[in-house]
Amino acid sequence: MKLRRDRQGDIWLENLPPFCADTYARIPEWLASEDPAVQARLRPRAARDGEVEAEWRRYGAPELERLFLTREQILRRDLSTLARARLGGGLRFRIARGHESAWLSALNGARHALFILHALGPGDLAQELDQVADPERQEALARITVLGWLQELLLAETAASSDMA
């Protein structure tokens, strides 16, 4: 897996193994999970005070929903570029310039969604993958790791270019 920025400032993720490409392609699906625990984590309380929380739900939450909607559209647009490179055969896709924040946020949200959907605990994240007996949990942990890789790559890239827009 390789990340490079082109002359237009777009980021290209190249030489993606199918498992990584599949993981990134499924981010919108996990963010849209209807699991109540996932939704509770992705849309957490804003205040301990019930009155403040109620006001937040009325005025702050709709703004947040608009932000999530915009970011979902950004992700889908970028993921639509996912294709096999003409030469060499690896998969690649483009994260357009200015879309870095949407991706960083979505990657974090998707990690949380998978963590909850597979009932993982903090100790699981520290485990070596080959020590996880259950294949489904192993796969979920692998996907969480793959999502984290891209987060780290994007953080390094945006730190270098001051582009966490």
Next chain:
Amino acid sequence: MWGIDSRWQDPRGAGASDSATTTETRPGRVAAESAETELARPWNVIVHDDPVTLMSYVTAVLMKVFGYERTRAYTLMMEVHTRGSSIVWTGDRERAETYLVTLHGYHLLATMDRVDG
């Protein structure tokens, strides 16, 4: 940014001084000033720890959202990590709400709370 915090955290706090001056005035004015005092009370924006979010990501978000230097953002992130939460900003309610939308937008666990007083 931190200059604003220092003003809000002035131990002579506006609340204390307002209530002292209004005790001998008419009840309506007392109520109005009390409401004003309540409105003027600052709010904390608090980030809470979670087991999934990368530490480097929390640092980057704090730098981006609040404009903190890396060292300051890293210190706050470590406070979140080791103590379970950290007050990352203090100020007026409207801006606290705006910051909260942004932090939740990055999927950080964050809340806002009136500063005790």
